[in-house]
Amino acid sequence: MKLDTLGDWRRTHYSVDVKPEMDGEEVTLFGWVQEVRDLGGIRFIILQDREGTIQITVSQKNSSKEVLAKSEALQKRYSIGVKGNVNKTTMTPRGVEIIPKEIKILSTATIQLPIDITGKTPASLETRLDARALDLCREENKAIFKVQHVAVNAIRDFLFERGFIEVHTPRIIASATEGGAALFSVNYFDKKAFLAQSPQLYKEQLVMSLERVFEVGPFFRAEESHTRRHLSEFVSIDIEQAFADAEDVMQLLEQLIQHVCKTVNEKCQKELSTLKYKVEVPEVPFKRLTYEEVLRELKKKGADVPWGEDIPTPLLRTLGKLHPYFYFITDWPRQTKAFYIQPKEDNPELCEGFDLMWRWIELVSGGTRIASKELLIERLREKGLNP
């Protein structure tokens, strides 16, 4: 098929912006054919663009030969442009249809589509990923991308307002951040390099000058773990602040999360309803449970965690049922946390490290860093690491 070119056509409206009060107005729309229904003398084309859908109505009687020919050629997922007039009608859910004066076919598609993007006929994840371009047209997937976009932007706004500077640190690094177990290796011009698992060492150097920094971007962990919480590659939001302690960071985080929930609620009503998900804006401060309290709560549920051990995933699930939203776990035994977390002044067996939890999932971990070189060396030795 000879395709049309865009030429001087440009979109005047998204589908959802066409309203009954625009009756008679000429509009130019672009999108993809979602459905064609042929009722003999009349043909309905549902055009989908990123904001929604609209009906194009082609009647045999009132259409030009060109429009009829084009509309007959249309198949699902063809990419098209439509120039036509808005018609107020009671026959469509939104009260409008477009009577086309001209149709452009910009690209075609195979007749037998590998997946049904309306989701009426569900497909396996594998099939969906093999046809990802189509799968991305599902309303749920579009909603996920939009919510992510809004959420990450809300995080940035929040941190900007508090004087944080966004930085970009290297991903190809010469040595591990914290021990080399979970690193991917890269062939860097015949030398062995690694993919960064976090910006930690860089942001620590940066706060000695910029004081408050953060980075949003992909990091890499070669953990051979098939859970939905362990990704080889993930987008992390990493924050570092000078002249602050764990409590400052916890306050920052709870306010940050509250702000993100509020913003997503305000800006993503349509997307949340597509996803059938309700975001509850949490109150601050979040609950703060000490490690000891967590152990006591688990004991009441019949589970014994020896003091000083990390809490295994099945027990985090138990905990998540007791605390079904956001909360912190604080006052961890220092051996459960990294060597650089500051021991507590009043009890050096504990440390100023925390986990921010969402139900049973660890969202963030953080803590006050040790500032004393001597203590850092001591703690490295204690962990069997080479200072």
Place this chain on the structure above:
Amino acid sequence: MKLDTLGDWRRTHYSVDVKPEMDGEEVTLFGWVQEVRDLGGIRFIILQDREGTIQITVSQKNSSKEVLAKSEALQKRYSIGVKGNVNKTTMTPRGVEIIPKEIKILSTATIQLPIDITGKTPASLETRLDARALDLCREENKAIFKVQHVAVNAIRDFLFERGFIEVHTPRIIASATEGGAALFSVNYFDKKAFLAQSPQLYKEQLVMSLERVFEVGPFFRAEESHTRRHLSEFVSIDIEQAFADAEDVMQLLEQLIQHVCKTVNEKCQKELSTLKYKVEVPEVPFKRLTYEEVLRELKKKGADVPWGEDIPTPLLRTLGKLHPYFYFITDWPRQTKAFYIQPKEDNPELCEGFDLMWRWIELVSGGTRIASKELLIERLREKGLNP
């Protein structure tokens, strides 16, 4: 030395926010010792924080034993907190000094620093990178990070306003985007994978649903090239738009650059003056030179580029002198551009690809993409690639 802890001290002001009209007010400041000058009965400590510097004045006569002892221990780059009163004075450039009531030493530093961060004694790049944490305290480096922060944020704002959605695409990929020459390989659980050189294939799939997307983040090119324009790892800003052609993208880009220059000028006056750099806000539209015109201009300068060849770097430098700011080069021969760039309708030897230049440097390249599968296959064959 026993270090102090932060305790309940929190910053009340940055150095530059302390003004003469605050005479007598108590403030808490944090930062690093930039300089100590001892004049016998009086000691001046210059405290640097991320926003600037301020003088702490310790007189033998009027200070407590504790303050005297701490102030005697101070060395360059010690990290300190100071609680004290603002004193209006004619003896300092900014008209204020701090009379300390209490000093905390939060961290120490070696006495012999590897570089002089005032820049009075210049150091080689290598020495500076070996002491990067210190090097980052140089005012010029802080300014660079802040300008970058403001510029990237201005780009996001600009694109958000025009309905672009920010996305995050994978970096570890199974095969090359456009031919495998310039890819880093990664050992991915004993399979060979690669680092993405651009988000191209992902954003192309995304625009079939989200229509306007962009990504800001690190990408990787294994080019063995020792120029300042070829980095193995770089932060790219990658934009993709549906239902648009090269001219739309050029207009978007010139407005984007104008907006960024304007914003940096507004928000980074201090940083630009530190860097001794003046940003000129360019007028739009930018100059558009066709490839043919460029060849003619170069010919006048005595340089012959055979039609259909790319323009070599030394000649781009010549061109940069003729056009010393932003401009586009358009109407490239189709063989100089990637297989997927749309040939021009009126002359298929040329294509709808462009380069956005800044002086002699290519800032962006882009173009209208081919929508027809048949034409894509034809062009792939022409380039000797396997469709």
